[in-house]
Amino acid sequence: MNFELTNEQKDIQKLARDFAEKELLPQVRERDESGEFPLEAFRKLGKTGIYGLPYPKELGGMGGSYLSYILAVEEISKVDAAFGIAFSVDTSLYGGSIMNSSAPDEIKKKFLAPITYGEKIGSFGLTEHSAGSDAAGQHTVATKDGDSYVINGSKCFNTNGPLADYTVIYCLTDPELGTKGMAAFVVEKGTPGFTVGHVENKMGIRTAMVSDMILDNVRVPAENMIAKPGEGFKLAMKTLDGGRIGVGAQGLGIAEGAYEIARQYLMQRQQFGKPLNKQQYLAFKMAELATDIEKAKLLLYKAALCKEEGQPYSIPAAMAKMTCTDTAMKVATEAVQMLGGNGYMKDYHVERMMRDAKITEIYEGTSEVQRMVISSHLGVK
Numbered sequence: 001m002n003f004e005l006t007n008e009q010k011d012i013q014k015l016a017r018d019f020a021e022k023e024l025l026p027q028v029r030e031r032d033e034s035g036e037f038p039l040e041a042f043r044k045l046g047k048t049g050i051y052g053l054p055y056p057k058e059l060g061g062m063g064g065s066y067l068s069y070i071l072a073v074e075e076i077s078k079v080d081a082a083f084g085i086a087f088s089v090d091t092s093l094y095g096g097s098i099m100n101s102s103a104p105d106e107i108k109k110k111f112l113a114p115i116t117y118g119e120k121i122g123s124f125g126l127t128e129h130s131a132g133s134d135a136a137g138q139h140t141v142a143t144k145d146g147d148s149y150v151i152n153g154s155k156c157f158n159t160n161g162p163l164a165d166y167t168v169i170y171c172l173t174d175p176e177l178g179t180k181g182m183a184a185f186v187v188e189k190g191t192p193g194f195t196v197g198h199v200e201n202k203m204g205i206r207t208a209m210v211s212d213m214i215l216d217n218v219r220v221p222a223e224n225m226i227a228k229p230g231e232g233f234k235l236a237m238k239t240l241d242g243g244r245i246g247v248g249a250q251g252l253g254i255a256e257g258a259y260e261i262a263r264q265y266l267m268q269r270q271q272f273g274k275p276l277n278k279q280q281y282l283a284f285k286m287a288e289l290a291t292d293i294e295k296a297k298l299l300l301y302k303a304a305l306c307k308e309e310g311q312p313y314s315i316p317a318a319m320a321k322m323t324c325t326d327t328a329m330k331v332a333t334e335a336v337q338m339l340g341g342n343g344y345m346k347d348y349h350v351e352r353m354m355r356d357a358k359i360t361e362i363y364e365g366t367s368e369v370q371r372m373v374i375s376s377h378l379g380v381k
C-alpha cells in the first residue's frame with residue numbers, strides 16, 4: 001500500500017488549487033448572492049482538458065487517473081462547491097454514462113471529446129418527480145419510430161440542465177418491463193421539443209444550475225441510444241457509483257475548506273486573554289474534525305483507486321460518499337459555531353459552506369440510499 005500521490009496527481013491537484021484560488025475565490029461570495037454560474041471560468045478551466053481527465057485519449061479524454069479527477073474536484077470544492085458539482089456532473093455522471101455504455105467507440109468519442117475541453121457541457125437525466133430515491137419509478141418513455149426514437153416525459157433536479165449541450169436521458173422503451181425496459185439516449189440541446197423547465201432556487205450551491213427538463217415528442221436518432229433497452233438501469237447505477245466518488249470529493253473539499261478557515265480564525269482570535277486555539281475545548285474539537293477529515297479522505301481515495309484498478313467499487317463509493325458528505329456537514333456546522341457571530345455572517349464563507357454541504361448528503365443518492373447499498377451487501381464477503 002502506498003499513500004504517496006504520483007507526480008501527475010500532484011500536478012493536477014496544484015492546477016486545480018491555483019485555479020480555485022485565483023479564478024474562483026475572488027467573486028465566490030458575490031456569485032452566491034447573484035446565483036450566476038461562472039460560465040467563462042468553467043470554459044477557461046476546460047481548456048486544460050480536465051473535464052475528460054479520467055477517460056482514455058483514444059475516446060476523446062485525457063488518459064489520466066480517476067484519483068487525479070477526484071483530487072481536482074476536492075481542490076475546487078474547498079473554495080466553490082457549486083463549481084465542484086458542475087464539474088463532477090459533467091465528468092462523472094455525463095462522461096461516465098458515455099464511458100460505461102456499450103455505445104460504439106465513434107459515438108463515445110463524438111459525445112465525450114467536446115466536454116473534455118469545456119466546449120460542450122453535459123448533464124444526467126435520471127430523476128423524475130415520481131422517481132427520486134426509487135430511481136426505478138420512471139415515467140419518461142421512448143417509442144421507436146423508423147430510424148429514430150420519440151421521447152416524451154420530464155426530468156427534474158438536473159444539475160447543469162439549463163447549460164447542457166448534451167443530456168443523457170434515461171427512459172423506458174418498454175414500460176411493462178420496469179427497470180428491465182430502460183434505455184438511455186444522448187439528447188442534444190436545441191432538439192425540437194426538448195426544453196428547460198423550472199429552474200430551482202436553492203438553499204446552497206447557489207450558482208450550480210439545476211432545472212426540470214421537458215421532453216415533448218423529442219425525436220432522437222437511434223445512434224444516440226447509448227444503452228439498449230434493458231441496459232439503461234444498470235448503466236445509471238454503475239455511473240452513479242462513479243458519481244458518488246465525485247460528490248464525496250465535493251464533500252471532502254467543503255470540510256477541508258471550512259476547517260482551514262476555522263483553524264486560521266482560532267489562531268488569531270483572542271478571548272479570555274489567549275488565542276482561541278489555546279482553549280482546550282476548541283483545540284480538542286479541531287483534533288476531532290481533523291481526524292474526521294482524514295478518515296473521509298482515506299475512504300474516498302480508496303474508492304477512487306478501486307475504480308481505477310478495475311476492482312468492485314459500489315460499496316467503497318457508497319461508504320466514501322456517506323462519510324465525506326456527513327463530514328462536510330459536521331465540519332462546516334462546527335466551523336460556524338467556532339467562529340461565533342462572525343461565522344453566521346457571509347464575509348467568513350463558512351455559512352455558505354454549511355448551506356452547500358447539506359445537498360451533498362442528498363443528491364446522487366441520499367445518505368440513507370448509501371446505507372441501503374452498503375447493507376444490501378452485508379451477506380457478501
Ligand code: CAA
Pocket residue numbers: 089124126127132133134135136157158159179233234235237238240241314362363364365366369372373
Ligand atoms: N451497478 C450495476 N448494476 C446494478 C447496480 C450497480 N451499482 N446496482 C444495482 N444494479 C442492478 C441489479 O443487479 C439489478 O439487476 P437484475 O435486475 O439483473 O437483478 C438491477 O440493477 C436492479 O437492482 P435493485 O433491485 O437493487 O434496484 P432497486 O430498484 O432496489 O434500487 C437503489 C436500488 C440503490 C435504491 C437505487 O434505486 C438508487 O441508487 N437510488 C438512488 C438514485 C440516485 O442516486 N439518484 C440520484 C440522481 S442524480 C442527482 O442526484 C442529480 C444531480 O444532477 C447531481
